[in-house]
Amino acid sequence: MDTLIAPSVLAADFANLQSEIELINDSTADLIHVDIMDGVFVPNISFGFPVVDAIKKHAQKPLDVHLMIVNPDQYLKAFKAAGAETITVHLEACQHLHRTVQAIHELDCKAGVAINPHTNVELLRDIIRELDTVIIMSVNPGFGGQEFIEHTYEKVRNLKAIITASGSSAKIEIDGGVNMENAYKLIDAGADILVAGSFVFNAEDPKATIAKLKEL
């Protein structure tokens, strides 16, 4: 399968959000990654529904919504209404993860689960068949522009083995510090989707950078 590229809007210029979304539309990116941070689950606040609505208004690619919030169940419907195609919740933020995943599917969204760098992929074994995607965080969630954690490759390989053994069709998505050096190693280890924020938006030519990642 082709690797999917998901630029993270967190690194975009919010004062020019429309043109940043249009840039993604005109690129070979597959998804638009939207990071929601609540200042409780993570030590940062990103943006809320009015901004997601504004992104959706211009987006021509599916919205991949990454919820870094406590009590995500409370907001699933609202994110569906705001235009999310995939909703990803954090394993560490859910007491009844299976129920939350069911609720996402009942909204006709794809369901993802994200795990922090300290969380072992083994914890996904009993839910992997229900998932469309798993986000392996390759930085501690909360900020863009952080350094990639090298242990991620091993996690990708271990998760790939769990997916294969269980016959799941879940895709492996990597989020945090992705760049040209680690991207090919991640693909080699079994990654299906790469999120890239600062590497894309801080580049001189973001569209060409997306194309280069896509070509790997």
Ligand SMILES: O=C(CO)[C@@H](O)[C@H](O)COP(=O)(O)O
């Ligand atoms: O979820 C997060 C951070 O918590 C990410 O989606 C970042 O937005 C990725 O940004 P870069 O590390 O690629 O700059």
Ligand SMILES: [Fe+2]
């Ligand atoms: Fe993210």
